[in-house]
Amino acid sequence: MKHPPPSRYESVIGLEVHAQMRTRSKIFCGCPNQFGAVANSQICPVCAAFPGVLPVLNREAVNMAIKTGLAIHGQLRLFSEFSRKNYFYPDLPAGYQISQYELPIVEQGHLMIDSPTDKTSKRIGITRIHMEVDAGKSLHEGILGASWVDLNRTGTPLMEIVSEPDLRSSAEAGEYLKKLRAIVRYLEVCDGNMEEGSFRCDANVSVRLRGTTTLGTRCELKNLNSIRNVMRAIDYEVERQIELVEHGEQVVQESRLWNADLNSSRSMRGKEDAHDYRYFPEPDLPPLRITPERIEAVAQTMPELPEAKSVRFQTQYQLSAYDAGVLTSSRELADYFEAVAQHTADLGHPNPKAAANWVTVELCGRLNRDNREIQHTPIPAHRLGQLLAMIQRGTLSGKMAKEIFEILFTDGGDPEQIVRQQGLQQVTDQDAIVQVIEQVLDAHPEDVGLYLAGKTKVFGFLVGQIMKASQGKANPALVNQLLQSQLLKRG
Amino acid sequence: MELSRLSLAHAADLLRKRSLSSVELTRFFLTRIEQKNPELNAYITVDEEGALAAAQAADARLARGDGTPLTGLPLAVKDLFCTHGLRTTCASKMLHTFCPPYESTVTRRLKEAGAVLLGKTNMDEFAMGSSNETSFFGPARNPWNPARTPGGSSGGSAVAVAAGLCLAAIGTDTGGSIRQPAAMTGITGLKPTYGRISRFGMIAFASSLDQAGPMTRSVADAALLLQSMAGHDPLDSTSIDAVVPSYAEALTAHVQGLRIGIPAEYFAEGLTDAVRDAVERAITTFRALGAQCIPLSLPSTPYAIPTYYVIAPAEASSNLARYDGVRFGYRCENPKDLQDMYARSRAEGFGAEVKRRIMLGTYVLSSGYYDAYYRKAQKVRRLIADDFQTALAQVDLLLTPTTPETAFLIGEKNNDPVRMYLSDIFTINVNLAGLPAISLPCGFDANSLPIGLQLIGRPLQESTLLTAGQAFQQATDWHLRSPV
Amino acid sequence: MSIDTRTVQNVARLARLQLSPEELDPCAEQLSRILTLMETLNGLPTEGVEPMSHAVDIRLPEREDQVCNGDQREALLACAPDTEQYHFRVPKIIE
């Protein structure tokens, strides 16, 4: 953003998220639901909409929608129905998308976010979640005078999660998306990968004068393939609309395509039929009825969700709300932290706070540098636990521990063994330390003299020399204590 | 012995006794088709090779003594059942070269029961029509008088059965497309309860109305075919998961005490005298057999045609969106761009009636008209279904004429869609309500054209229709009359 | 209800059906006649009536989440009017 919007305007943002569900098979046929296969190798007459074929609903897709609905505190409809959304596009084989329209499976949910703008906890309404089928892919680039259609993705089960226009800044939108993505990942209903398109977001943006309640004309932003792009596109759009309004011009309701490279958006040339989808109830699928018993059974299979986990981390491990928030931002990270904490405790040196620090600062920092996710950490939790126990025991200084950590990260291995092999063990043998101290004091008689004359500043210098002579292996606390007594002996 | 008039049971018996082989019987029909099809145009595709191979396999099974109910019996199916590797056209230019790489549940079950498939029968394009005149392959002709239509849309199947070009055939019925041609060609046509027979692989016209059923020369044959086709199919979410009774056991012909409702609305204006007389004689027959005939009313009857012509085209407009020239079917020459490809492929690939219904269906679903037409029609549909439910709570079945008139001339109603639509006035209601119904031959008019009566039953009570139909056919010989 | 040719054109565009100029008037005329027939429905009060979308009231079946279809690429592509390198080929799509 070049400059912040004049404060008399407020932006009103609603997000529509399409989340591909991680079922084994497609939503209405038995084709595999997999990413990255050879073109058109995962299609059958049903998903390719050949004449006479019929859809049969995947039970797991329904269960995943139920889980997500529960996780966002939504109302689950015991009676919902599928409809057809009619439009022509080469990658939409039937000429209609099976979706839910008037009666979606989930309504009236919400998500709590920590608003970076207001610095408060804020409730973002979720209007609805409905199930629908994904379209295929059209390929244009590098094809002379034609486009190609690959239908592998056709029939992938989608959840469309529609928020209320409750978001007031791009930062809030980013927070909301992170929260929502964490939830679908916790539930293992979607892999949340925006780059690969399994978690897609369209943003509806409008602006209005602060203090007014009517909604301005909105634009729909498309092609936002990362949270960063969602935020940048919103900022760009808000600025664009404010500029229009400031110049007395009208905002035209339209879909706009975001171009991340140019950092700008352009109007999508008239989606002519966009407002006439001719929805009607899908005659090939009777209404979906779910029972309270089924919802209960699905609820039983749900994991602890980020919010609950964060609260538990704060009480069980005495972590700060911030640390707990970071650690529960993904299920894998939370599980990893708990495993480290558990292992350290098993070794007799519990210190969850240290575990939290090492995981969030050292490990996450290191992973970030390599652009890796916690799932791909080269250090197994029990190894990090071992390392922390060694620090607690006093076997390792913090500095040495960091060296070992780096070795564990790059080469792997057992920290105990590495310490032994590299002779990195912290020296706690008093006689050995005294020996080194004697050598250093012998080598620096002037400094000893200065110290004894009351210039205690040189103490630090001498400690440094001793640590250097011991190649950093001497236990610093012991060095301090013994140096004191050795100096006094020379007085 | 006249092979062309054999009943399924009789033919099966001859095959089992080895006094006739399936290959012989199949060859007989293939030859007969060769002779008569050029005039009658009942078949779009004859699968000589496939039929003879199936007949040979059937003979081998029969020789081993492990035949199933339909083993070796030559049948025909309407050309909208997808047959793996055999052209399936829906009588449309759009699909005139389409060869499905999959099999419909109906044809799969028939084949599994041992049937020999002679070929694919003519029909109105995409089953849209009441006279078989909208076929890309030209109209089928009524064997009672080739200047007249056999009715539609399952006209080719009706002709094949009436003219003895197969032992029996399968049709589909969306608004009367089995019963109306059955009535006009003097055969028996059964439309089962919606959901009784799987729709998988049956090319859709209007999904909430389409239902397959047997077209035969007797009620007993219909029972046998229904037995082979009925039952739940996991590939069709609208197929009913209910036990299939033994339909052979329903052929008791026992109608003593049966309560038959006679709805007044079906005997009002538009009905020709010949049809009225024949149907009234049929009522007398049923009374004589011990049934109680009770006058009653189905007040929403007049609304069936407009309701149907909103709902069926609406669903059709969506069902036919997949014919876009991308994955299968017709594509226009040298499209100048994508939209041109869509618009011209569809304009050139579909015939006039199909396009008319797509336009109509698109219109009634389009924004601003949905509530006024589509939702209104759905509500009236409920009233129509409720009417039947009320009536069928008082009686076991309803008796009506199948059509208001006998077979009309080819070309007679071509330029008047509304008049054409009205010829389904007595059959359409049944589809809207999802009920089973059967058409039985019940007489002839002064031009020696057959007349049909319709029995309508409660949901899943096909057995009651078969019992009553069997009683009627034991008491009469209309179904035994042959045009050739 | 009578439909004008503009509406006919709009519907034809939605339905992706090319109509020649000569077809417009007859089409408008025929559709109008059919719609007039449909308007008889307005004579029937339907307030509070539940719309009926399905002929029978059955429970939606759900299948197990199992992969059961093999690769049918060759067979399906063989039906297509135009293919290239295992893709369905269409005129250039312009966004």
Ligand SMILES: [Mg+2]
């Ligand atoms: Mg959507």
Ligand SMILES: [Zn+2]
């Ligand atoms: Zn598939």
